[in-house]
Amino acid sequence: MELPKHTQRRDFLKTAAVMSGSLLLPAVRCTSQATDSRIEVFPTQELGNISHNVYGHFTEHIGGVIYDGVWVGENSKIPNTYGIRTALLDRLKEIHAPIIRWPGGCFADSYDWRDGIGPAAQRPARTNFWETEPDARRLGEKGRQIFDDNSFGTNEFVRFCRLSGAEPYIAANLRSLSALDFDHWVEYCNSPAGSTAFAKVRAEAGFPEPFHVRYWGIGNESWGCGGNFRPEEYASEFRRFTTWVPEYDQDLQFIGSGPNNNDLDWTRGFFEELLGRRPYHVRQFTGWSVHHYSRTQGKRDALSFSTDEYYQLLQDAAFTERILQDQWAVMGEYDPNRRIKLVVDEYGPWHHAGTEVDPTHIFGQQITMRDAIATALTLDIFNRHPEKVSLAACAQLVNNLNALFLAHEDKFVATPNFHVFKMYAAHQDATAVGVAFSAPNIAYNANGKRARFWGLNGSASLKGKDLTLTVVNPHIGTPCDTEIVLRGAQYADAVVTVLTSEKINAHNTFEQPDTVAPQSKTLQASANPLRFSFPPASVTKLQIRMA
Ligand code: AHR
Numbered sequence: 001m002e003l004p005k006h007t008q009r010r011d012f013l014k015t016a017a018v019m020s021g022s023l024l025l026p027a028v029r030c031t032s033q034a035t036d037s038r039i040e041v042f043p044t045q046e047l048g049n050i051s052h053n054v055y056g057h058f059t060e061h062i063g064g065v066i067y068d069g070v071w072v073g074e075n076s077k078i079p080n081t082y083g084i085r086t087a088l089l090d091r092l093k094e095i096h097a098p099i100i101r102w103p104g105g106c107f108a109d110s111y112d113w114r115d116g117i118g119p120a121a122q123r124p125a126r127t128n129f130w131e132t133e134p135d136a137r138r139l140g141e142k143g144r145q146i147f148d149d150n151s152f153g154t155n156e157f158v159r160f161c162r163l164s165g166a167e168p169y170i171a172a173n174l175r176s177l178s179a180l181d182f183d184h185w186v187e188y189c190n191s192p193a194g195s196t197a198f199a200k201v202r203a204e205a206g207f208p209e210p211f212h213v214r215y216w217g218i219g220n221e222s223w224g225c226g227g228n229f230r231p232e233e234y235a236s237e238f239r240r241f242t243t244w245v246p247e248y249d250q251d252l253q254f255i256g257s258g259p260n261n262n263d264l265d266w267t268r269g270f271f272e273e274l275l276g277r278r279p280y281h282v283r284q285f286t287g288w289s290v291h292h293y294s295r296t297q298g299k300r301d302a303l304s305f306s307t308d309e310y311y312q313l314l315q316d317a318a319f320t321e322r323i324l325q326d327q328w329a330v331m332g333e334y335d336p337n338r339r340i341k342l343v344v345d346e347y348g349p350w351h352h353a354g355t356e357v358d359p360t361h362i363f364g365q366q367i368t369m370r371d372a373i374a375t376a377l378t379l380d381i382f383n384r385h386p387e388k389v390s391l392a393a394c395a396q397l398v399n400n401l402n403a404l405f406l407a408h409e410d411k412f413v414a415t416p417n418f419h420v421f422k423m424y425a426a427h428q429d430a431t432a433v434g435v436a437f438s439a440p441n442i443a444y445n446a447n448g449k450r451a452r453f454w455g456l457n458g459s460a461s462l463k464g465k466d467l468t469l470t471v472v473n474p475h476i477g478t479p480c481d482t483e484i485v486l487r488g489a490q491y492a493d494a495v496v497t498v499l500t501s502e503k504i505n506a507h508n509t510f511e512q513p514d515t516v517a518p519q520s521k522t523l524q525a526s527a528n529p530l531r532f533s534f535p536p537a538s539v540t541k542l543q544i545r546m547a
Pocket of ligand 1: 060104106220221346363395396401
């Protein structure tokens with residue numbers, strides 16, 4: 001089949017980048033095809049409120065996330081606030097981190113919350129879930145990552161959330177603890193001061209007032225590490241765990257352990273068993289989780305990849321949109337009033353080991369411009385579906401898969417993902433509005449077959465007269481000159497912030513923390529339409545003040 005001219009040209013660019021043997025972007029401008037690109041924003045076409053919780057995070061007791069990442073201990077020389085790394089707290093405030101999930105992940109279903117309360121010196125050391133992971137087995141020195149001394153438990157986690165300005169989201173153990181243990185954890189967190197035995201234990205630790213934890217995950221990946229259940233079995237466990245839970249006037253929100261990727265059998269099987277056969281009236285069941293990690297074929301290295309692997313990864317991240325649509329359709333068959341929303345509480349690119357900043361950081365990986373683009377396009381998908389997605393958590397916050405931060409001992413650096421979250425924070429609690437992107441597709445090779453990826457995409461939201469438009473240009477080596485039309489509105493002025501780099505594998509290190517950092521400039525006011533050239537392999541935010 002004859003390919004359109006612009007696609008042939010992109011093939012040439014792609015080939016040029018591969019043949020040069022480097023990930024340097026060729027300095028070629030998109031010319032004739034540039035005029036084909038257009039963004040139309042429809043400020044009056046409201047799609048719904050973008051919940052701030054869509055910009056959430058995930059912290060698990062795995063590798064260097066908690067120990068070395070979040071928790072350095074109160075006696076550490078590393079600047080800390082009650083044992084929590086102060087640099088991390090400061091950065092989380094900058095991005096208005098709304099919610100943090102803990103303690104797993106797979107770890108959650110092997111965790112006994114009682115081990116992590118009471119005086120630190122009396123807490124038992126336990127074998128971490130990830131002890132069996134090949135990366136963990138290789139470790140010469142097996143520290144707290146393997147034999148967890150429980151110095152970070154519920155009190156420390158809730159304090160971490162409060163100090164960051166985030167709400168806690170706790171994943172309960174459904175595989176290896178009972179429903180009563182779950183009730184008691186809720187009691188420990190939420191029962192009023194002086195009311196219960198657990199409220200007294202909490203007070204003895206210095207927390208007389210309840211923690212008011214609203215968000216509770218009922219297990220994690222119950223189709224896999226969380227019990228290897230069949231969906232019907234999990235539905236029956238879910239019923240038991242959620243049917244009576246003490247409320248203490250708290251607006252509890254229960255999140256069911258949803259599918260891996262787009263497993264529709266899991267969702268259908270669960271909902272049919274839970275809602276299709278017998279009445280179930282637990283109004284707190286408001287979230288159905290989805291986990292989707294993006295991967296490529298090939299060697300799956302975080303730093304060294306071909307242009308085809310670059311596009312493959314983005315394609316897989318973009319598949320999130322299909323997952324949301326398909327899962328939402330099945331859920332609607334059982335929940336026509338749409339009480340239950342999607343909670344994408346683990347997502348991000350997952351590469352092979354080898355680029356972690358310390359060997360103890362199991363699943364630690366470097367975060368490049370490629371990962372930042374994958375993260376940005378995923379956040380744009382959430383923004384485009386505000387009626388479906390109520391919460392999301394990037395996996396994971398620090399020293400792990402799609403981290404916003406890397407930390408080791410006294411060293412700390414923000415990754416390109418941090419910058420994406422900072423740029424996108426303007427969407428939090430804004431009204432998503434309609435936006436249409438039109439740009440030539442990009443052709444690439446996916447496992448020997450021709451494949452195509454979109455040329456420009458993003459999302460738009462409105463707060464009063466402030467319009468936030470975020471845009472991903474995935475083209476390697478091709479800027480996209482674009483006309484931006486505001487339908488039925490005029491713009492007064494605009495500030496543009498761009499995250500890009502000469503190399504798509506560019507990343508920040510402890511030594512060079514600002515290799516990938518955003519640049520901002522004010523655009524001079526002019527008539528609608530606005531024109532902007534989106535640089536190659538970039539994430540852009542346009543903050544447009546409407547007249
Ligand atoms: O984020 C790492 C692991 O990936 C989590 O523990 C688990 O839920 C998922 O499979």
